[in-house]
Amino acid sequence: MRIKRALRVWQRHLKVYTKLYKSSIALNFVEPVLYLAAMGLGLGAFVKEIDGVPYINYIAPGIIASSAMFAAAYECSYGTFVRMTFQKTFDAILATPVNIDDLVAGELLWGATKSMIYGTIIIIVIALFGLVKSPLVVLIIPVLFVSGLLFSEISMMFASIVPGIESFNYFFTLFMSPLFLFSGIFFPVNTLPVVVVKIAWMTPLYHVVNICRSFAYGKITPVLGDLAWLLVVTAVLAPYPFRLMRKRLIK
Amino acid sequence: MQAVTAKNLTKCYGTFTAVDGVSFDISRGECFGFLGPNGAGKTTVMSVIYCFMPPTSGEVRVFDIDVCTDPGTIKSRLGVMPQDDNLDPDLSVIENLVVYSRYFDIPKKNGALLASELLAFVELTDKAGVNIRDLSGGMKRRLLLARALINTPELLILDEPTVGLDPHSRHAVWEKLQHLKENKTTLILTTHYMEEAEKICDRVAIMDSGKIITIDSPLRLMEAHGGSLEYVYLKLTGRSLAD
Numbered sequence: 001m002r003i004k005r006a007l008r009v010w011q012r013h014l015k016v017y018t019k020l021y022k023s024s025i026a027l028n029f030v031e032p033v034l035y036l037a038a039m040g041l042g043l044g045a046f047v048k049e050i051d052g053v054p055y056i057n058y059i060a061p062g063i064i065a066s067s068a069m070f071a072a073a074y075e076c077s078y079g080t081f082v083r084m085t086f087q088k089t090f091d092a093i094l095a096t097p098v099n100i101d102d103l104v105a106g107e108l109l110w111g112a113t114k115s116m117i118y119g120t121i122i123i124i125v126i127a128l129f130g131l132v133k134s135p136l137v138v139l140i141i142p143v144l145f146v147s148g149l150l151f152s153e154i155s156m157m158f159a160s161i162v163p164g165i166e167s168f169n170y171f172f173t174l175f176m177s178p179l180f181l182f183s184g185i186f187f188p189v190n191t192l193p194v195v196v197v198k199i200a201w202m203t204p205l206y207h208v209v210n211i212c213r214s215f216a217y218g219k220i221t222p223v224l225g226d227l228a229w230l231l232v233v234t235a236v237l238a239p240y241p242f243r244l245m246r247k248r249l250i251k
Numbered sequence: 252m253q254a255v256t257a258k259n260l261t262k263c264y265g266t267f268t269a270v271d272g273v274s275f276d277i278s279r280g281e282c283f284g285f286l287g288p289n290g291a292g293k294t295t296v297m298s299v300i301y302c303f304m305p306p307t308s309g310e311v312r313v314f315d316i317d318v319c320t321d322p323g324t325i326k327s328r329l330g331v332m333p334q335d336d337n338l339d340p341d342l343s344v345i346e347n348l349v350v351y352s353r354y355f356d357i358p359k360k361n362g363a364l365l366a367s368e369l370l371a372f373v374e375l376t377d378k379a380g381v382n383i384r385d386l387s388g389g390m391k392r393r394l395l396l397a398r399a400l401i402n403t404p405e406l407l408i409l410d411e412p413t414v415g416l417d418p419h420s421r422h423a424v425w426e427k428l429q430h431l432k433e434n435k436t437t438l439i440l441t442t443h444y445m446e447e448a449e450k451i452c453d454r455v456a457i458m459d460s461g462k463i464i465t466i467d468s469p470l471r472l473m474e475a476h477g478g479s480l481e482y483v484y485l486k487l488t489g490r491s492l493a494d
């Protein structure tokens with residue numbers, strides 16, 4: 001894999017994104033804001049406080065993490081699959097000096113970038129609502145690139161083995177939705193049975209939420225373990241999207 | 252000097268043998284055609300030449316480089332016009348060319364210049380800003396040809412370049428190919444149109460069931476078998492005119 005060629009693929013995606021962002025950017029934050037309003041204000045009227053902060057302030061940092069996660073997941077599942085099959089964009093690119101590894105790296109880098117962009121938009125939105133107190137919240141942005149890379153890897157591994165596009169329903173219903181609900185965004189996971197807490201620890205979004213919440217509150221030291229978890233798992237999984245894509249694309 | 256040499260090229264998909272031990276040489280500046288019924292293995296041979304898939308066995312060299320050892324260098328020097336429309340639907344006509352030029356590391360300025368030159372060459376200048384979805388079939392084929400030329404290739408691979416085109420568009424594409432031939436670009440194409448093969452190919456290989464039955468110039472084939480190229484084709488691929 002050569003980074004220069006991967007960047008060419010990344011640039012193609014950026015070009016398409018900058019053409020289309022005006023029509024899609026509103027949707028990026030409408031859904032998270034709906035969650036904030038419904039849960040934060042609606043449920044918040046009953047829950048009042050968790051860990052000593054108003055409920056809406058409690059969930060806001062988690063919404064950053066989940067928005068960033070979904071951005072990467074959609075890009076490297078549906079997005080990658082459509083480019084690979086229906087649009088035949090991969091075939092066109094692979095007829096140039098760009099090879100499969102460069103292409104996969106470009107897709108992953110773009111997924112991570114998009115994840116970071118979407119998360120950053122939410123950071124701005126919740127800051128405008130006055131829901132973050134610490135300037136350390138900006139430290140979340142580079143973390144979102146790493147977590148975006150991880151979610152891109154996972155999504156792309158799935159994209160490389162599915163027979164058809166409808167299979168992504170399984171991915172989102174059975175994997176992404178449980179992550180969204182049980183990673184500590186809406187309530188502290190440690191109120192659940194120990195086995196659930198252990199499972200949550202093994203999934204990525206739980207750690208991203210911890211990091212986002214701590215940084216939003218201006219704390220760094222409690223999340224060093226979560227950061228290490230993200231870096232190690234991202235590195236360990238990295239070879240697999242390449243291997244699986246090579247297996248799928250080389251006939 | 253050879254542009255392509257293949258020795259005992261075999262390509263299998265699982266247990267199915269698509270190409271079964273074919274050998275051929277294609278000289279620089281030559282226009283070489285692969286003829287044969289659907290499923291004869293033409294597209295597979297082409298895909299191996301442009302390093303899209305490795306051969307199962309045998310040796311294929313392009314510009315005297317083995318397709319297995321350095322596909323990147325080979326791909327940087329050739330152009331591919333595929334059978335399917337794989338233009339980028341997320342980009343406009345001109346963006347398709349400019350973005351494609353970047354995959355070859357052509358600097359941005361040169362890429363933009365080349366793109367407008369090529370649009371003029373395929374007579375699509377007035378469509379530069381148009382969405383791919385709004386192009387007719389003929390325009391898409393011409394844009395695919397322009398895209399295949401973005402790196403000024405020494406070797407151009409064309410998989411059924413005029414498939415599905417009306418006579419006007421077909422003649423327009425032939426004219427462009429003649430022009431490239433005059434400029435010493437090596438052309439390799441597959442086609443089902445005998446008129447096309449007769450008009451532009453210096454030599455043709457007639458394939459059937461993964462094997463090459465014969466390689467010669469259209470003229471010599473017609474003389475040897477006494478009839479049109481279509482007659483020769485039908486005779487050699489085992490489908491008599493009476494069928």
